[in-house]
Amino acid sequence: MSEPLLPGAPHLAYQGAVLCMEGHALTELARSHGTPLFVYSKAAMLHALSAYQRGFAGRNAQICYAMKANSSLALLQVFAQAGCGFDIVSGGELQRAQMVGADMQKVIFSGVGKTRSEMHQALAAGIGCFNVESESELTVLNQVAQACGKQAPVSVRVNPNVDAQTHPYISTGLKDNKFGIAHEQALATYQHAAGLSNLRIVGIDCHIGSQITQTGPYLDAMDRVLDLVDAIEAAGIALAHIDFGGGLGIQYQQEVPPQADALWSTLLSKLDARGYGRRKLLIEPGRSLVGNAGVCVTEVLYLKPGDEKNFCIVDAAMNDLPRPAMYQAFHAIAPVHLAQNNSADGVIYDVVGPVCESGDWLGRDRTLAVQPGDLLAVCSAGAYCMSMASNYNTRGRAAEVLVDGSHARLIRARELMADQVQGERLLD
Numbered sequence: 001m002s003e004p005l006l007p008g009a010p011h012l013a014y015q016g017a018v019l020c021m022e023g024h025a026l027t028e029l030a031r032s033h034g035t036p037l038f039v040y041s042k043a044a045m046l047h048a049l050s051a052y053q054r055g056f057a058g059r060n061a062q063i064c065y066a067m068k069a070n071s072s073l074a075l076l077q078v079f080a081q082a083g084c085g086f087d088i089v090s091g092g093e094l095q096r097a098q099m100v101g102a103d104m105q106k107v108i109f110s111g112v113g114k115t116r117s118e119m120h121q122a123l124a125a126g127i128g129c130f131n132v133e134s135e136s137e138l139t140v141l142n143q144v145a146q147a148c149g150k151q152a153p154v155s156v157r158v159n160p161n162v163d164a165q166t167h168p169y170i171s172t173g174l175k176d177n178k179f180g181i182a183h184e185q186a187l188a189t190y191q192h193a194a195g196l197s198n199l200r201i202v203g204i205d206c207h208i209g210s211q212i213t214q215t216g217p218y219l220d221a222m223d224r225v226l227d228l229v230d231a232i233e234a235a236g237i238a239l240a241h242i243d244f245g246g247g248l249g250i251q252y253q254q255e256v257p258p259q260a261d262a263l264w265s266t267l268l269s270k271l272d273a274r275g276y277g278r279r280k281l282l283i284e285p286g287r288s289l290v291g292n293a294g295v296c297v298t299e300v301l302y303l304k305p306g307d308e309k310n311f312c313i314v315d316a317a318m319n320d321l322p323r324p325a326m327y328q329a330f331h332a333i334a335p336v337h338l339a340q341n342n343s344a345d346g347v348i349y350d351v352v353g354p355v356c357e358s359g360d361w362l363g364r365d366r367t368l369a370v371q372p373g374d375l376l377a378v379c380s381a382g383a384y385c386m387s388m389a390s391n392y393n394t395r396g397r398a399a400e401v402l403v404d405g406s407h408a409r410l411i412r413a414r415e416l417m418a419d420q421v422q423g424e425r426l427l428d
Ligand code: LLP
Pocket: 066, 068, 069, 087, 110, 111, 170, 172, 207, 209, 210, 211, 245, 246, 247, 248, 284, 285, 286, 287, 288, 323, 327, 383, 384
């Protein structure tokens, strides 16, 4: 087996001329299931998880997978069976956690806009914690809990006003973001919460952004949060857990984010130094657990040479892989079958999909030696691709396969037209 394509994705590598996921030829999987096709590696997911588990060895820590990164049920099963809890942001995600038999005590509910009905649903399910993001949400949660005769476990999400140094759309810990309660107001919010009879304060949390590739912002956020823990506990309010959110980046291209175990070794040293090393810790990683465990296999439909640009038109599009259109994100794109003739000259293409938008591109200025009918793999497609996929242009969602050792299982059938129009009604 040759070197993996991306050091961050060790389970994706060429065997001979063919790109394989955990030894399964992507050509074969595409033949069996069609394209576009998402292929995930269970071993890659568990490998990513194990870095966190190593980092937390001997500590009282709970990993709550942020399922918004990829909420396909089979992937959730893998994490539930590995002992993870879940970070959810909607009633729908709560139901997904229930469908895979998650331990509800390990489920935490984040998000700025929880509805009364979602709160009700989560209280009935007995989740471990509501991460509350505003004073008005605290008031409503207290009312809903009172109406169902329960005490809601709460943590306040604080906004530490730290720059995560990432794309502005996925930065969440700055003052001008909609997330969390400002650092200066946090103590008062806790004092207010402590006076509400149907709330039980269990923790504090923060989340500063996503695709963070440096340790510095985490260290800053930790200091800011621990300052608050000092102040809140000095005011007589105990915090059983501290939740440091998710956000650790993955390698898409040249970036070298810290490994989860190295990051946590640094962060735990700070926690120890500040006397919180034995406190129960929660984290909410999403992308770093699944991002590099998946690829999207797509077929080249047409090559369209032009004066200014050459286009390589493929059958996957922005509805399957929205990240380039939304954040100008880079995903490596590699041939699934290396050209027989290694001297075949590459041509510089923009790799684009069939959707009727100029924003429908998957990669720009990529050198490829391809012909119509060839397959390409869009790499690092395990996170925020299928979970953000849409039906734009009445395109059905792609199929998904999970590779697990010698097995390759279809975990989501390609969406049919009948699925898409199921809830629609023709006029009489
Ligand atoms: N916790 C909270 C409260 C979050 O808002 C998020 C992500 C996470 C945890 C997980 O963060 P992660 O470990 O995955 O970075 N669609 C964007 C990313 C949006 C992230 C939203 N929040 C993208 O494709 O880059």
